[in-house]
Amino acid sequence: MSALLLIWTVSLVLASAAVLVMGTLVILRLISSWRHERHLAARRRLAPLLLEGGEIAPEALRRIPDHVVTDLSLDLIQLVRGAEREAFIANATRLGVPARLARRLRSGSPRDRATALQGIAQFDGPDARAALHRALDDRNRDIRLAAAQALAAKGEPLDPQDLVRRLELGVNQSSRVTISLFQAIAETRPDEIKALVLQPDQNLDVRIAAIEALAATGDYSLVPVIAELALAVEDGSEELPRYLHALGKLEHPSGARAVLAGLSSGSMAARAAAARAAGRIAIPDSIERLTQLLNDREWWVRFRAAEALIAIGEPGVDRLRYAAASGYGPAREAASTMLAERGLA
Amino acid sequence: MMIEFPDWTYTAAEIVTWFVIATGLIQILLYVVQLIAAAVALHRRPAMPSTMVLWDRYADLAPPIAVIAPAYNEELSIIESVEALLALHYPEFEVLVVNDGSRDGTLARLIDHYQLTPARRYYDLAVENRPIRGLYANPAHPRLLVIDKENGGKADAMNAGINVARAPLVCVIDADTLLESDALIRVVRPFVEDPVRTVAVGGTIRIANGCRIENGRVIEARLPRNILALFQVVEYLRAFLMARLGLSQMQTLMIISGAFGLFRRSSAIEVGGFSQNTVGEDMELVVKLHRHMRDRKRDYRITYIPEPVSWTEAPESLSILANQRARWQRGSLETYRKHRDMFLNPRYGRIGFVGFGQVWIVDVIGPIVEIAGYALVPPLWMLGLISFDYLLAFIAVVFTFGVFISVATLVLEEVQLRRLKNARDLATLTIAAIFENFGYRQLNNFWRVRGWWQFLRKKKGWGAMTRKGFQRP
Numbered sequence: 001m002s003a004l005l006l007i008w009t010v011s012l013v014l015a016s017a018a019v020l021v022m023g024t025l026v027i028l029r030l031i032s033s034w035r036h037e038r039h040l041a042a043r044r045r046l047a048p049l050l051l052e053g054g055e056i057a058p059e060a061l062r063r064i065p066d067h068v069v070t071d072l073s074l075d076l077i078q079l080v081r082g083a084e085r086e087a088f089i090a091n092a093t094r095l096g097v098p099a100r101l102a103r104r105l106r107s108g109s110p111r112d113r114a115t116a117l118q119g120i121a122q123f124d125g126p127d128a129r130a131a132l133h134r135a136l137d138d139r140n141r142d143i144r145l146a147a148a149q150a151l152a153a154k155g156e157p158l159d160p161q162d163l164v165r166r167l168e169l170g171v172n173q174s175s176r177v178t179i180s181l182f183q184a185i186a187e188t189r190p191d192e193i194k195a196l197v198l199q200p201d202q203n204l205d206v207r208i209a210a211i212e213a214l215a216a217t218g219d220y221s222l223v224p225v226i227a228e229l230a231l232a233v234e235d236g237s238e239e240l241p242r243y244l245h246a247l248g249k250l251e252h253p254s255g256a257r258a259v260l261a262g263l264s265s266g267s268m269a270a271r272a273a274a275a276r277a278a279g280r281i282a283i284p285d286s287i288e289r290l291t292q293l294l295n296d297r298e299w300w301v302r303f304r305a306a307e308a309l310i311a312i313g314e315p316g317v318d319r320l321r322y323a324a325a326s327g328y329g330p331a332r333e334a335a336s337t338m339l340a341e342r343g344l345a
Numbered sequence: 346m347m348i349e350f351p352d353w354t355y356t357a358a359e360i361v362t363w364f365v366i367a368t369g370l371i372q373i374l375l376y377v378v379q380l381i382a383a384a385v386a387l388h389r390r391p392a393m394p395s396t397m398v399l400w401d402r403y404a405d406l407a408p409p410i411a412v413i414a415p416a417y418n419e420e421l422s423i424i425e426s427v428e429a430l431l432a433l434h435y436p437e438f439e440v441l442v443v444n445d446g447s448r449d450g451t452l453a454r455l456i457d458h459y460q461l462t463p464a465r466r467y468y469d470l471a472v473e474n475r476p477i478r479g480l481y482a483n484p485a486h487p488r489l490l491v492i493d494k495e496n497g498g499k500a501d502a503m504n505a506g507i508n509v510a511r512a513p514l515v516c517v518i519d520a521d522t523l524l525e526s527d528a529l530i531r532v533v534r535p536f537v538e539d540p541v542r543t544v545a546v547g548g549t550i551r552i553a554n555g556c557r558i559e560n561g562r563v564i565e566a567r568l569p570r571n572i573l574a575l576f577q578v579v580e581y582l583r584a585f586l587m588a589r590l591g592l593s594q595m596q597t598l599m600i601i602s603g604a605f606g607l608f609r610r611s612s613a614i615e616v617g618g619f620s621q622n623t624v625g626e627d628m629e630l631v632v633k634l635h636r637h638m639r640d641r642k643r644d645y646r647i648t649y650i651p652e653p654v655s656w657t658e659a660p661e662s663l664s665i666l667a668n669q670r671a672r673w674q675r676g677s678l679e680t681y682r683k684h685r686d687m688f689l690n691p692r693y694g695r696i697g698f699v700g701f702g703q704v705w706i707v708d709v710i711g712p713i714v715e716i717a718g719y720a721l722v723p724p725l726w727m728l729g730l731i732s733f734d735y736l737l738a739f740i741a742v743v744f745t746f747g748v749f750i751s752v753a754t755l756v757l758e759e760v761q762l763r764r765l766k767n768a769r770d771l772a773t774l775t776i777a778a779i780f781e782n783f784g785y786r787q788l789n790n791f792w793r794v795r796g797w798w799q800f801l802r803k804k805k806g807w808g809a810m811t812r813k814g815f816q817r818p
Contacts, residue, residue: 002734003738004366004732004734004735004737004738005734005737005738007366007370007737007738007741007742008734008737008738008740008741008745010741011741011742011745011746011749012741012745014745014746014749015745015746015748015749015752017749018748018749018752018753018756019748019752019775019779021752021756022752022755022756022759022771022775023775025756025759025760025771026768026771026772026775027768029759029767029768029771030768033767033768078395078397078398110389110391110392111390111391111392112392114391114392114394115392115394118392118394118398142391149402175537175538175539175540176406176537176538176540177402177406177537177538179406180402180405180406183405299469299470299471300469303467303469303511306467333467334467337465337466337467338467340465341464341465341466341467
């Protein structure tokens with residue numbers, strides 16, 4: 001066969017195969033629509049029974065597929081809060097929903113496993129917890145992370161060092177989800193997250209995520225540590241703004257020295273973060289430098305400096321008013337516009 | 346009676362026909378690679394959690410977003426559009442409506458409806474835009490800020506929005522884009538999961554013609570009845586599900602549509618925002634981002650994810666569709682011309698080879714070679730200069746392989762996403778996917794060649810884009 005004829009033949013075969021597959025999919029869709037209708041009918045029969053909240057007789061569940069029971073139970077659990085939710089969870093447990101979800105967690109499809117995990121995370125029994133612990137060893141990283149989050153939210157004692165290794169935290173990418181995971185663990189075991197920060201050979205992304213998580217919990221004992229790190233790190237490094245951001249979030253005056261140093265950093269991101277932190281901590285000693293920063297070449301720094309002067313209170317606002325009236329160039333514009341924006345003009 | 350031609354004419358005819366066929370085959374090969382990459386991406390994509398689960402997971406982590414909605418003479422629909430935007434489900438966002446010097450009552454309608462008063466905000470002039478005449482706000486609607494500026498076009502309006510925005514992420518949309526209420530919380534995922542590397546994310550755009558729409562929301566997805574709009578449904582599926590997802594998987598995504606894209610504000614500013622001297626400003630911004638990041642040897646991600654959905658109105662008349670396609674073609678060519686030094690340049694790695702290779706084959710020479718094929722191959726065969734096998738191979742390249750690619754994309758949609766409502770819609774789209782290759786495809790290529798001509802004549806501007814308006818209840 002010539003190359004030209006081969007092109008024609010291959011195209012015909014591929015086009016016919018695609019149309020054939022599509023035809024099959026249309027038929028399958030017809031069948032699945034029919035089944036979907038049946039499942040909807042089963043769901044309609046089941047919903048009032050579940051909403052009543054009492055024990056459901058086994059014969060009432062006959063001809064209702066297991067997955068309909070599972071899916072509807074989960075929908076109802078996610079729909080409400082408080083005592084009603086607890087009642088739905090108890091009912092679903094009686095109906096064997098957690099066990100079914102635990103089985104789904106062994107599915108070959110990562111998407112099915114992830115959906116099952118979202119469901120099982122709603123339950124708090126020993127079986128559910130055991131299934132979540134097993135999911136920490138899932139071959140899919142996202143599922144491992146979701147399982148850790150669910151366990152942390154339940155206050156389950158997790159070893160952060162072990163999690164870092166099992167979830168490959170900080171490897172290839174730094175997810176903000178890590179911060180929320182550490183935050184959840186820090187609520188009950190802050191010392192273990194703090195240990196990650198203090199471990200010098202720990203991955204930098206992991207350490208910074210731990211710092212951000214602890215900053216959100218308001219643990220002041222960490223302020224001197226972060227301040228030390230901020231003072232020790234090279235100017236212009238990527239982590240400096242994040243340290244300064246954490247100090248600002250903690251709003252503790254013992255972070256002032258590092259923040260004041262940050263105001264003179266060569267990095268725009270660090271100067272902006274330091275200015276913001278100075279405002280949040282309300283450091284009176286920063287007013288002079290913040291006033292100078294109203295003339296910074298970077299808009300973002302000027303904005304944060306003006307914002308900080310307002311946050312510091314009367315002496316800061318006075319400086320802004322002075323800059324608005326007697327300043328020049330960018331400082332004057334930053335001061336007058338920010339005062340007007342905040343209704344202080 | 347057969348005409349006798351000199352020998353060299355036979356050879357020349359065969360060479361010309363082989364060139365046409367080979368170009369078509371390379372295009373198809375690219376599409377097949379994209380299809381495979383898209384299938385891998387869909388298979389590997391994480392589970393699609395419900396909005397409620399997403400909210401629980403991201404509420405404290407999702408960075409603030411500024412939604413920039415440019416408006417030019419949108420008096421009739423502006424309130425409905427803004428209401429829909431303000432009702433989006435996202436933890437922290439603001440809506441920046443940019444009135445781009447409308448000549449109708451767009452601004453007055455906004456001021457009147459939301460009781461807006463002049464406001465002051467300290468903003469950056471980081472990227473170029475025409476002067477801002479004023480800002481309007483109302484503390485009772487803290488998420489809304491209206492920017493009134495001199496007319497400068499869509500790119501200029503977007504730049505004004507980027508300047509005024511304070512959120513780290515900016516979401517750009519078209520005036521007529523309808524965002525699904527959870528579109529923001531879905532599109533932000535790469536910025537949460539890979540915050541350091543991600544610089545831009547694109548979502549899916551679907552065609553709203555025929556859908557039931559209420560208060561700026563698609564209530565029921567239906568297929569359009571208009572045949573042109575139906576063909577465009579197939580085209581959009583192919584463009585997003587196959588091309589963008591496939592290219593994104595290969596880290597060579599070259600465009601994020603201006604109708605729905607999320608960008609890191611600082612990165613957009615670093616490259617100067619949207620360029621104003623092109624009609625393909627959305628593609629050009631993405632190419633600029635690639636260039637900027639690669640020049641600085643930064644590890645970065647520009648991603649497309651299929652779940653976040655927005656809806657747009659597709660043209661239903663030939664003349665408007667022709668204008669749109671010619672404009673898109675011009676946009677691609679302008680971007681190619683501006684950045685042609687990246688093509689096959691090892692410094693730009695896969696962007697130079699795969700990304701620009703695809704632009705060169707599909708957008709630069711593709712339409713011209715295909716139209717030349719229609720004009721040359723059948724006459725050459727009728728004159729006896731090429732054999733019937735050549736004609737068959739040409740038909741394979743422009744028709745049967747086309748059917749394969751379109752239907753295979755539909756297979757991917759049904760197997761992985763199942764977004765079509767029922768078997769009837771599936772069957773209708775399958776028929777459309779087959780028949781679009783006979784007539785519509787050729788017409789489209791003709792319009793694209795017209796775009797080429799306009800590009801050569803340095804035509805500027807967008808041309809008419811009259812909208813029929815979404816079907817109201």
